[in-house]
Every structure is written in structure tokens, then in C-alpha cells.
Amino acid sequence: xxxxxxxxxxxxxxxxxxxxxxxxxxxxxxxxxxxxxxxxxxxxxxxxxxxxxxxxxxxxxxxxxxxxxxxxxxxxxxxxxxxxxxxxxxxxxxxxxxxxxxxxxxxxxxxxxxxxxxxxxxxxxxxxxxxxxxxxxxxxxxxxxxxxxxxxxxxxxxxxxxxxxxxxxxxxxxxxxxxxxxxxxxxxxxxxxxxxxxxxxxxxxxxxxxxxxxxxxxxxxxxxxxxxxxxxxxxxxxxxxxxxxxxxxxxxxxxxxxxxxxxxxxxxxxxxxxxxxxxxxxxxxxxxxxxxxxxxxxxxxxxxxxxxxxxxxxxxxxxxxxxxxxxxxxxxxxxxxxxxxxxxxxxxxxxxxxxxxxxxxxxxxxxxxxxxxxxxxxxxxxxxxxxxxxxxxxxxxxxxxxxxxxxxxxxxxxxxxxxxxxxxxxxxxxxxxxxxxxxxxxxxxxxxxxxxxxxxxxxxxxxxxxxxxxxxxxxxxxxxxxxxxxxxxxxxxxxxxxxx
Amino acid sequence: xxxxxxxxxxxxxxxxxxxxxxxxxxxxxxxxxxxxxxxxxxxxxxxxxxxxxxxxxxxxxxxxxxxxxxxxxxxxxxxxxxxxxxxxxxxxxxxxxxxxxxxxxxxxxxxxxxxxxxxxxxxxxxxxxxxxxxxxxxxxxxxxxxxxxxxxxx
Numbered sequence: 001x002x003x004x005x006x007x008x009x010x011x012x013x014x015x016x017x018x019x020x021x022x023x024x025x026x027x028x029x030x031x032x033x034x035x036x037x038x039x040x041x042x043x044x045x046x047x048x049x050x051x052x053x054x055x056x057x058x059x060x061x062x063x064x065x066x067x068x069x070x071x072x073x074x075x076x077x078x079x080x081x082x083x084x085x086x087x088x089x090x091x092x093x094x095x096x097x098x099x100x101x102x103x104x105x106x107x108x109x110x111x112x113x114x115x116x117x118x119x120x121x122x123x124x125x126x127x128x129x130x131x132x133x134x135x136x137x138x139x140x141x142x143x144x145x146x147x148x149x150x151x152x153x154x155x156x157x158x159x160x161x162x163x164x165x166x167x168x169x170x171x172x173x174x175x176x177x178x179x180x181x182x183x184x185x186x187x188x189x190x191x192x193x194x195x196x197x198x199x200x201x202x203x204x205x206x207x208x209x210x211x212x213x214x215x216x217x218x219x220x221x222x223x224x225x226x227x228x229x230x231x232x233x234x235x236x237x238x239x240x241x242x243x244x245x246x247x248x249x250x251x252x253x254x255x256x257x258x259x260x261x262x263x264x265x266x267x268x269x270x271x272x273x274x275x276x277x278x279x280x281x282x283x284x285x286x287x288x289x290x291x292x293x294x295x296x297x298x299x300x301x302x303x304x305x306x307x308x309x310x311x312x313x314x315x316x317x318x319x320x321x322x323x324x325x326x327x328x329x330x331x332x333x334x335x336x337x338x339x340x341x342x343x344x345x346x347x348x349x350x351x352x353x354x355x356x357x358x359x360x361x362x363x364x365x366x367x368x369x370x371x372x373x374x375x376x377x378x379x380x381x382x383x384x385x386x387x388x389x390x391x392x393x394x395x396x397x398x399x400x401x402x403x404x405x406x407x408x409x410x411x412x413x414x415x416x417x418x419x420x421x422x423x424x425x426x427x428x429x430x431x432x433x434x435x436x437x438x439x440x441x442x443x444x445x446x447x448x449x450x451x452x453x454x455x456x457x458x459x460x461x462x463x464x465x466x467x468x469x470x471x472x473x474x475x476x477x478x479x480x481x482x483x484x485x486x487x488x489x490x491x492x493x494x495x496x497x498x499x500x
Numbered sequence: 501x502x503x504x505x506x507x508x509x510x511x512x513x514x515x516x517x518x519x520x521x522x523x524x525x526x527x528x529x530x531x532x533x534x535x536x537x538x539x540x541x542x543x544x545x546x547x548x549x550x551x552x553x554x555x556x557x558x559x560x561x562x563x564x565x566x567x568x569x570x571x572x573x574x575x576x577x578x579x580x581x582x583x584x585x586x587x588x589x590x591x592x593x594x595x596x597x598x599x600x601x602x603x604x605x606x607x608x609x610x611x612x613x614x615x616x617x618x619x620x621x622x623x624x625x626x627x628x629x630x631x632x633x634x635x636x637x638x639x640x641x642x643x644x645x646x647x648x649x650x651x652x653x654x
């Protein structure tokens with residue numbers, strides 16, 4: 001079968017010593033930042049983007065992907081042990097996971113989370129391998145009008161499923177698209193919005209924006225909060241769940257995987273929503289819902305599997321259509337373009353070793369995480385004791401040096417600082433940064449397709465609605481917006497995010 | 501007429517979007533607009549800016565509605581902003597003259613003041629440690645080319 005040939009190619013790429021090493025490095029780094037509160041995968045990946053310049057593209061992407069799913073693992077470790085979700089997707093894990101730890105079952109909770117995540121990772125990898133080629137086939141039929149509509153759908157989908165105010169999120173997308181306009185216009189060669197500054201003619205690097213808005217702004221708001229005392233559960237206990245716990249967790253793992261895989265494919269659905277949804281589902285169908293929140297294994301294993309499955313399947317739209325669904329995959333697009341790889345359906349045929357190698361490495365990475373993390377739990381717990389006053393200057397240094405090494409230009413450092421200030425203001429105004437980043441990455445592509453579509457249609461705007469594929473994508477986007485503005489669904493949506 | 505702004509966060513966000521949107525749209529008029537079939541560089545950003553301004557106005561207006569949720573904009577902690585971003589900017593400005601070692605040390609030391617539990621010894625040791633890390637990871641490990649020492653020395 002073709003699928004196996006492809007996977008064989010992938011594994012032959014992923015199993016080289018160099019790629020295994022970068023996969024391991026990514027997973028370890030990911031776990032590390034997942035464990036440490038106050039720094040997430042977005043600024044980390046942004047910091048490391050300049051480094052991927054010097055790596056071969058496959059190795060670079062394998063490492064960045066490892067950081068992403070490693071962070072999911074690490075985030076759940078701290079959620080269980082100290083009730084501090086290192087990642088937003090692990091917020092739900094705290095509910096039952098930490099209770100299990102309090103009941104002396106910390107080891108079992110960590111093992112269940114790891115087993116669930118691994119199972120989800122395996123299933124999602126197979127899904128990714130199976131679904132990507134047919135989806136890419138469809139994408140080959142797309143013209144510029146379809147691509148434009150697809151990006152509209154992607155951007156709308158990304159914010160509809162996220163929490164927070166919808167009009168504000170759409171404003172942030174538009175703002176991101178506008179920031180993407182800064183720099184030289186490829187068609188006319190005119191430098192737009194450069195204010196006579198030569199550095200701006202190349203545009204604003206999204207790594208700069210990501211580090212400012214996610215890295216610096218986050219640090220400032222953390223410093224305001226002062227140090228939180230950590231309620232540390234040092235006793236991890238036995239690492240093996242007993243038969244009863246396993247029996248209760250197993251079906252939840254399967255359901256969580258299914259739910260997470262489906263939600264992950266949707267743009268923006270991603271890890272956070274799927275873990276909330278899985279928790280709600282498990283509680284609804286459980287025979288004894290009163291045990292939830294008191295250390296029910298299903299309330300831990302379900303969401304953990306769901307968020308890992310979603311993290312993996314969110315690569316499907318990225319790899320097949322070139323559309324990022326969240327901030328992390330947006331940065332991955334950036335990493336591809338650094339290496340002159342145009343993201344989209346053609347990646348599979350023009351760079352099969354990259355495509356299948358990345359997929360195979362995800363499975364290997366998941367295995368590494370299970371094997372490595374459980375024995376290393378003690379080490380991660382020690383890291384939690386590193387005080388923030390030591391940690392945050394380190395983050396500052398990595399960001400500053402990282403930004404400088406993008407172009408060896410001091411101007412980039414100053415722009416990052418400026419975005420730090422802007423990001424801080426946005427945080428106070430509850431304007432989310434992720435939609436902005438998506439817009440920034442997609443901006444130039446969107447304008448290009450918009451222009452080309454109208455050029456082909458001789459300036460006739462109806463081209464977007466007379467071509468059936470384009471029309472259906474736009475209708476889907478409109479339906480999404482209408483759905484969340486309906487009062488009944490609006491209430492449901494809010495409930496999903498405050499479930500606690 | 502007395503409109504009370506119930507949702508402060510949304511109101512100020514809306515105003516900000518309007519200002520930025522208008523700014524970009526006005527800026528776009530400096531470039532050639534072209535026609536829909538042959539767009540100039542100003543066309544797409546002009547309409548994006550217009551959309552942003554319109555939607556921003558909607559957000560700001562909705563924030564004054566009687567049904568709006570009540571929120572307030574939290575106080576800005578200017579001292580943290582100043583110390584943190586100031587030390588980053590200073591590090592950037594000094595990098596080309598003083599080299600990466602001294603400017604990174606200054607960045608760590610100065611930014612440590614932003615923490616409410618500042619300690620001289622910890623800040624200095626942390627600074628030295630991170631300079632060592634930068635040397636090991638970025639210069640030895642990745643072979644990035646930085647100005648290392650002050651330009652007037654080497």
C-alpha cells in the first residue's frame with residue numbers, strides 16, 4: 001500500500017542520527033518550557049526560529065514540532081503535581097489530575113496522562129498520514145479565489161472557536177493582516193508604510209512580533225502578579241495505575257482521542273478547546289459524575305488524550321493547505337518560508353522527505369516522551385523550584401539574542417521591545433495576540449490571491465461567489481459567525497470555557 | 501447627553517482599532533490605488549484599514565450599550581514596563597559598541613530590578629551565568645557571528 005511506502009520513507013528520514021537528536025532536543029525543550037510556567041511554546045519557537053536557519057529544513061521542523069507536543073506533556077506534569085498548568089491546554093488537567101496527586105496517586109496520574117497522550121499521538125499520526133494526501137488532492141484544484149476564501153474561512157474559524165470577544169478577535173486579525181502589508185509590495189516594488197526606514201522595507205518579521213507580544217508582554221504581566229507560592233507534591237508514588245484506574249481511564253482515552261482528532265483539524269480548535277470539550281463529555285456520560293473534580297481517572301485521561309490528539313491533527317491543515325490553525329503552526333509556516341519551502345499541497349510532492357519525515361518524527365517523539373518523561377519527573381519537579389526572578393532575565397536574553405541573530409540588526413531588537421509594550425496594552429484590553437499572528441503570517445499570501453483572483457475575473461467581485469468551491473468556503477465561514485452570535489449557542493460557548 | 505461606558509476594555513480597544521485603521525487607510529492613499537482588475541499597492545491595505553476602523557467603531561459603540569458587560573482597564577505598572585523594555589532597548593543600542601558579553605550582562609542585571617525581590621548577588625551571578633550560556637550555546641554551539649567585545653578595544 002502507498003501509505004506504508006510513504007511511512008517507510010518517513011521513518012527512514014526520521015531515524016537518522018541527526019534527526020533523532022533534534023527530535024529529542026525538541027521534546028526535552030518542549031517539556032522544559034511546558035513545566036515552567038510563564039513561558040509557552042509560542043515565544044520558545046519564535047526564539048528558536050533563527051537557529052533553524054543553520055539547520056537542514058527537516059531537522060528544524062522536527063525540532064519545532066517536538067517543542068509543541070513536548071510542551072503539552074510538560075504542561076500536564078506540573079498541572080498534576082503542583083496544580084499549575086504550564087500550558088493553557090492543561091488547565092483542565094488540574095481538576096482531576098491534581099486531586100489524584102493529593103490522594104497519593106500522583107505517579108498513576110502521570111502515567112495515565114502519558115499513556116493517554118501516547119495513544120492519542122499514535123492514532124493522530126496515522127490519521128495525519130492517511131488524510132493528508134486526499135486533502136492535498138482537493139487543494140490542487142484550488143485557484144486564487146478558492147485560496148482567498150479558504151484563508152477567510154481559516155481565519156474566521158480560528159477565532160470563532162477561541163474564547164473571548166469575536167468582533168475584537170476579528171479586529172486583531174485585520175490588524176495582523178495590515179501589519180503584514182508593511183514592506184515592499186511584490187507586484188509594484190513600492191515600499192509600503194516604511195516611514196523612510198530601510199529596515200522596514202523587508203517587512204516586520206513575525207518572530208519579532210511573536211517574541212514581543214507573547215514573550216515580553218507575558219513576562220511583564222507575570223511580574224505584576226508577584227511570586228505565587230507553589231504547593232508542591234514531592235511524593236510521586238507508584239508509577240503504575242491499578243486495574244481499577246486503568247479500566248476507568250481506557251474508554252475515556254479512546255473518546256478523548258476521537259474528539260481531539262476531530263477538533264484539531266478545525267482551524268483554531270486546537271488543544272485548549274478539545275481538552276475542555278472532552279472533560280465536559282466525560283462528565284456528562286459518566287455514571288457517577290459527582291466523582292469528577294475529586295480525582296476521577298477519566299477526567300484526567302480524556303482531556304489529556306484529547307489535547308495531544310488535537311496538537312497533532314492541527315498539522316493537517318498546515319501541511320496540506322498551508323493554512324495555520326493556531327499561533328504555533330503559524331510559526332511553523334514561517335520556518336518553512338525561511339527555507340524557501342512554499343507551504344501548501346505541493347509540499348507533499350516536492351519535498352516528500354520533509355513531509356513524511358515530519359510525520360514519522362511525531363510518532364517517534366511521542367514515544368520518546370513516554371519513555372523519558374516518567375523517569376525524569378523528579379528532575380522536572382526540581383526545575384519548578386527555580387524562582388521567576390532568575391528565569392525571566394534568561395527569557396529576555398534568549399529573545400534579545402535570538403531577535404538579533406535574525407538579521408544581525410539592532411533595529412529588530414527595538415521593534416521587539418515596542419511590540420512588548422503594545423502586547424502589554426493588548427493584554428490589559430483583553431485583545432488576543434494569536435489572531436494577530438495568524439493575520440500577519442497570512443497577510444501577504446491573502447493579498448496575492450485576492451489580487452490574482454480579481455485579475456483573472458477582470459475586476460469582477462462576484463468571482464468569489466460564482467465559483468462553487470469558493471462560495472461554499474465563504475458560506476461555511478458565514479455560518480460559523482452566525483452560529484456563535486446566536487444567543488443560545490453564545491451561552492453554551494461561554495459555558496464551555498468557564499467549566500470548572 | 502451622558503453615555504456611560506460600561507465596558508472600558510472594549511471601548512478603548514475599539515478606539516484603538518479605529519485610530520489604527522484610519523491611519524493605515526490614510527497611509528494607503530499615498531500609494532496608487534489602481535482598479536479592482538489591476539490593483540495598485542494601495543488598494544488592499546486601504547480596504548483592510550477601512551474595515552478595521554468600521555469594526556472598531558462597532559466594538560466601541562457596543563461597549564457603551566446598556567447591556568454591555570462591565571469591565572475596567574487595570575492599572576498599568578509603568579515601572580515594570582520601563583525597567584524591562586528599557587533594559588532590552590539599552591542592550592540593543594549598546595550591542596554594536598560594547599559587544600555581546602557586556603550588553604547581555606547589563607540586560608540581565610538591569611532587568612532584574614523589575615522583580616519585587618531584587619537581590620544584588622543573585623542578579624550578578626545570574627548575569628555571569630547567562631553570559632556564559634550565550635557564549636556556549638550561541639557563539640560556540642551555533643557559531644553565530646556577534647560583536648564580542650567593545651569596538652574600541654578589539
